[in-house]
Amino acid sequence: MSTKTCPHEDAVNAAARSGDWSPELRAHRDGCMTCAELSLVVAALAADAESLSDESIALPDPGLIWMRSRLAARERNFRRATRGIVMVQRAAVAVAAAIGLAFAPGLWNLVKGAVSGLSFGSSIAGLPRAAGSPLLVLVISLTVLGLLAISELTAAPER
Amino acid sequence: MIPMALSLPRTETSSHAAGAVTMDEAAFRRLYQRTARPLRAYLARCCGDFALADDLLQEAYLRFLRSGFEGEDDDHRKNYLYRIATNLMRDHFRRKRPETDEVPERDEAPGHDVAIHLRSDVGGAMAELSPRDRQMLWLAYVEGASHREIAKALGLRATSIRSMLFRARQRLAEQLKVRGLRPQEEVS
Numbered sequence: 564m565s566t567k568t569c570p571h572e573d574a575v576n577a578a579a580r581s582g583d584w585s586p587e588l589r590a591h592r593d594g595c596m597t598c599a600e601l602s603l604v605v606a607a608l609a610a611d612a613e614s615l616s617d618e619s620i621a622l623p624d625p626g627l628i629w630m631r632s633r634l635a636a637r638e639r640n641f642r643r644a645t646r647g648i649v650m651v652q653r654a655a656v657a658v659a660a661a662i663g664l665a666f667a668p669g670l671w672n673l674v675k676g677a678v679s680g681l682s683f684g685s686s687i688a689g690l691p692r693a694a695g696s697p698l699l700v701l702v703i704s705l706t707v708l709g710l711l712a713i714s715e716l717t718a719a720p721e722r
Numbered sequence: 723m724i725p726m727a728l729s730l731p732r733t734e735t736s737s738h739a740a741g742a743v744t745m746d747e748a749a750f751r752r753l754y755q756r757t758a759r760p761l762r763a764y765l766a767r768c769c770g771d772f773a774l775a776d777d778l779l780q781e782a783y784l785r786f787l788r789s790g791f792e793g794e795d796d797d798h799r800k801n802y803l804y805r806i807a808t809n810l811m812r813d814h815f816r817r818k819r820p821e822t823d824e825v826p827e828r829d830e831a832p833g834h835d836v837a838i839h840l841r842s843d844v845g846g847a848m849a850e851l852s853p854r855d856r857q858m859l860w861l862a863y864v865e866g867a868s869h870r871e872i873a874k875a876l877g878l879r880a881t882s883i884r885s886m887l888f889r890a891r892q893r894l895a896e897q898l899k900v901r902g903l904r905p906q907e908e909v910s
Binding site: 576600603604607608612616623625627628635636 | 747750751754755758759760762763766767776779780783784787788843844845847848859860863864884888891892894895898899903904
């Protein structure tokens with residue numbers, strides 16, 4: 564397939580679009596295969612485009628597109644704004660887990676000791692001593708914080 | 723190559739505090755009003771499905787707004803929109819690879835008989851071409867895009883466009899002739 568072009572292509576293109584043919588250009592088109600094909604393609608596509616761009620054809624509502632775009636932007640902004648909080652929460656969980664793992668054996672013994680020191684028969688009397696144990700407080704606090712962070716992280720993202 | 727057919731006046735844009743520049747709703751509506759119809763025609767003819775064209779049209783504008791693309795003028799913004807739309811079509815054809823050879827031609831909007839026949843003829847002829855040929859021909863001969871703009875929109879080398887366009891044109895002319903259309907006929 565040859566790709567022979569014609570110097571009159573631009574003029575033929577413009578004439579085929581406007582329908583304004585000079586007698587010379589029309590005569591040239593009728594004798595030049597390249598320009599005949601070009602004029603056929605350009606005129607057909609122009610008529611097709613005009614038909615497809617008919618004003619009676621309903622377009623999607625731009626207001627709806629705008630609203631969807633704003634909602635998506637709001638969601639992105641929300642995610643961006645809460646990214647810091649989520650990162651701090653993740654760090655807190657990681658630190659809590661690391662501390663828990665590092666001190667687990669020792670803490671377990673201390674907790675066991677503290678719990679075994681309690682007399683559940685007279686629980687009211689034993690409670691202040693258990694609650695006053697700093698290690699027990701630390702363990703419980705870390706556990707609660709960890710659970711809170713986990714529940715926050717696993718909650719469904721706000722729409 | 724003649725300049726871009728759709729010459730549009732400037733659209734107002736505004737700056738946001740964060741530095742991102744985007745248009746307000748009124749400016750968006752103006753841009754939409756001027757570009758949506760030809761863009762939909764491009765999508766409809768290149769993908770051959772009016773419902774799909776509407777979906778892709780909406781997605782193209784959503785991506786355009788999300789990008790915060792400012793552009794030098796409305797022609798620049800329009801070119802960017804066509805690039806997004808072309809990429810969306812390419813993604814669609816990639817996903818639907820086995821069906822790309824058969825493009826459905828649906829003339830849903832009732833209208834003039836001659837217009838329907840012509841649209842059907844041109845639509846049928848275009849459907850015989852590859853999606854890239856359809857996009858290239860439309861951009862060149864309907865939108866009046868330059869070879870450089872076509873290359874940018876289709877992700878091709880500008881130097882290849884001339885010969886590719888010539889071949890695509892020959893293929894379409896052949897298909898139109900098969901359907902009985904001749905250069906001498908006044909199709910417009």
